[in-house]
């Protein structure tokens with residue numbers, strides 16, 4: 001008799017730290033017939049999404065631009081520097097700020113660290129002192145290459161104490177909507193649709209300080225990524241060029257979902273922190289090693305000899321998609337996403353699959369510890 005195999009037709013679980021899965025309520029909202037972007041209907045949605053973003057990040061102004069996150073990084077360098085920037089590079093995304101600066105003809109001073117190592121405020125200050133012409137300092141709140149968290153509050157505070165004219169540009173693409181961001185010394189805060197907002201890629205968000213606004217109002221730079229032009233338009237709830245209408249409709253659906261479920265931003269932050277902590281406790285109970293010295297809550301990152309095989313077995317056997325590492329971390333790490341509102345049963349399934357995989361690989365026999373530790377560390381309220 002011919003042996004049969006179960007053909008799995010179920011969707012696999014997407015657990016990569018961006019793009020994150022887009023839930024059904026958002027997909028439905030975005031499937032409504034297309035609006036023209038210059039209509040009162042769309043302007044109302046735009047105004048609401050704009051207000052909700054300002055409430056979320058707590059800055060006096062926010063702009064939405066049609067591009068992936070990198071476009072917003074480039075925009076900030078174009079608009080907040082003309083000659084020289086300082087960039088903190090503890091990974092692929094920090095490296096990108098430097099690369100953008102050089103591509104735009106800026107002189108780039110860089111702090112380069114291992115990808116598990118956050119920068120510190122003192123080294124930033126030391127460099128500012130020997131480079132008094134630095135106009136703008138760029139860094140990540142969470143560097144997604146290794147899942148680390150920089151001490152951004154101290155860094156931003158130190159910069160502004162030293163010279164309040166320096167622009168502080170923070171890439172919060174994997175922090176916005178994940179954790180409460182202390183914005184008091186930040187001039188531009190960058191977000192992206194495809195991470196914690198659970199939207200398709202294509203919308204970038206830039207929160208702006210009063211100081212940044214003052215500058216933008218009096219300096220026009222760039223063409224497509226011209227923040228002065230966008231500011232004038234978006235204050236009237238329209239955009240300089242065609243808006244990403246469907247993603248903005250999806251974004252507004254995200255905010256409405258929170259209200260409908262009685263969720264405040266603090267609840268999302270608490271949930272993300274709780275699942276990140278519980279996941280890391282569970283991974284450590286499996287004797288897996290957490291990679292970054294200071295992990296961010298947007299993802300958990302494990303380093304090890306066998307991570308490439310673990311990723312492969314998880315995908316083939318359990319239909320779980322984790323992300324590996326890039327460049328120097330290729331085949332050395334795996335990354336589990338915590339952004340967006342991920343159901344507990346999905347994370348529980350992923351952890352169980354990891355534990356089963358370790359048994360398959362003869363690394364450790366299965367005893368259910370991952371799920372036990374995970375749930376011991378989850379603190380649910382009603």
Ligand SMILES: *Cc1c(COP(=O)(O)O)cnc(C)c1O
Nearest residue numbers: 018068069070093144171173174
């Ligand atoms: C995802 C991500 C980006 C944006 O990358 P795009 O591919 O341009 O959207 C930027 N910074 C960080 C830290 C990210 O995680």
